Amino acid sequence: MNKSPAWSETLRAIEAAWPVDRYRDVGVVVACSGGADSVALVRGLGERIADSATRLGEPQGVLVVAHFNHRLRGAESEADVSFVRQLANDLGLRFESEAGTGEQEDEQSARDDRRQFLGDVARRHGARYVAMGHSLDDNVETVLHRLLRGTGPAGLTGISPFRSLSHRPEDRDLVVARPLLAVRRQQIRQALHQLGQDWREDRTNTSTRYRRNWVRHELIPRLQTEFPDAVEAIDRAISGQRQWAEAMESRVQSWIESNVISQQPLRIQRLDRSVSAASGDSASATSDQAIVVESLRRCWYQRGWPLQPFGQRQWNSVFQILCGEGPATITLPGAIEVRRDQQAVCFLRRQARSTTLRPT
Ligand SMILES: Nc1ncnc2c1ncn2[C@@H]1O[C@H](COP(=O)(O)OP(=O)(O)OP(=O)(O)O)[C@@H](O)[C@H]1O
Incomplete structure (x- = not known):
């Protein structure tokens, strides 16, 4: 044919x-x-x-x-x-x-x-x-939309070509392509x-x-x-961002391993701005912050906490809290309560949404 x-x-x-x-x-x-x-x-x-x-x-x-x-x-x-x-x-x-x-x-x-x-x-x-x-156009529209609403570098990686269906344990082996x-x-x-x-x-x-x-x-x-050629140009930028994200992956993993004290509730060690937050290398404070924010996003995603209300501004303020700056108790978007003590910062979500489905 x-x-x-x-x-x-x-x-x-x-x-x-x-x-x-x-x-x-x-x-x-x-x-x-x-x-x-x-x-x-x-x-x-x-x-x-x-x-x-x-x-x-x-x-x-x-x-x-x-x-x-x-x-x-x-x-x-x-x-x-x-x-x-x-x-x-x-x-x-x-x-x-x-x-x-x-x-x-x-x-x-x-x-x-x-x-x-x-x-x-x-x-x-x-x-x-x-x-x-x-499609490619959906990806570009999504990234532009996120950019205008306020997003961090991870949001600029666009729609993922492969990822697990959701954070729920029963969905983790199902892959969205x-x-x-x-x-x-x-x-x-x-x-x-x-x-x-x-x-x-x-x-x-x-x-x-x-x-x-x-x-x-x-x-x-x-x-x-x-x-x-704006759409193609933005799409190329998204591909570049995705490569950046892949390069971050192992550093994010090791940050989580060394800084998350407990998962239930989420307790994260306080950070010291004068010490590199990355795993002992000479990364600058800015790239440290990028690793911390990406690691936090991962923790949020794994719990099914809402990511949408979190733009770069919100992540920056969470970073500051981890560094011991600002109030010791605060409520973040998505009803996430934050409490800081001498050693760590504890994150706890107040309520969870339940969904109802009606079969045909
Ligand atoms: N009602 C639905 N039932 C099943 N899958 C859906 C439904 N709506 C969307 N999807 C899936 O999510 C993708 C993206 O959704 P989106 O709302 O952007 O699509 P659309 O514009 O309605 O349709 P399409 O992407 O097929 O042209 C779709 O391509 C499809 O794979």
Whole structure:
């Protein structure tokens, strides 16, 4: 079959990001909203697995298409479910769906509900991966948005190509893969057009009501009038930041090992600004602070504490508290209470949010 150039290019990008041999026989749940990106992902992964099964003469691995119905857009939400179910049927793939409460939630809670559903589907099917359709443009928009709200260096590494589904112990072995992160949104749409493949358009995506959409629909087009390659340039900067983060990894690990006194509750040794916080090398105070902040972020993430309210300013103030500066007792965003004594600083979260799901 003569494939469209945009589609061949997309398949090549998927293969470069995530070679089929890594996932062909371990089970993959593809999270599909019905939007162009995740529809392309369903088709792309389906095609890669089918090709490799034919090449190797072996049965193909399990690919499950999963859709979470947030029930926020009435009949349109129902039409999304039918669309994704039909797509899976047409491709001979399994389909799973669940409906949320239909109540307006903040974006984070909606994402948590969806993640819980995806984890449940993966465990039910014995799948190792959950694949998501974030594109290069999503990554650039996310980073710009974070930059404007206030973020540290780790926030500038963008959306992770591979990471565990969540901090919850039962989710740690499930890996989220995002194989379209190097592909432009426009290319994905062009590829689907050329394949004659439809997708669903979410009307709320085009609204400029939300700041994230303002970045997509107003800010980026404006940047591109002066800097036509702005999106690619920002994407290159994100890749550079990611390399920085990888270089930090071992230093973060050793900082946690030598400074976290106890995990439950989180107790961290007080810092002395005159001594290098890194593991005994000649790092400057600034890079020490970067390691401390990244280590704190890791501690927050492992506990499922909210990271969103923490920009560079908040992390800097936590750093100061660890250094013995400012008040000895303070409450941080996310109801995290901090108490400092002579040796250590103790962090304790007051309440935890519970999520409720309603099966269809
Ligand atoms: N309702 C949903 N059910 C299952 N997966 C979803 C759902 N919404 C989003 N996802 C997953 O999360 C990814 C990113 O979400 P986002 O809200 O940016 O996507 P979208 O714009 O709605 O759709 P797409 O990315 O497919 O074009 C999607 O590509 C998809 O993999």
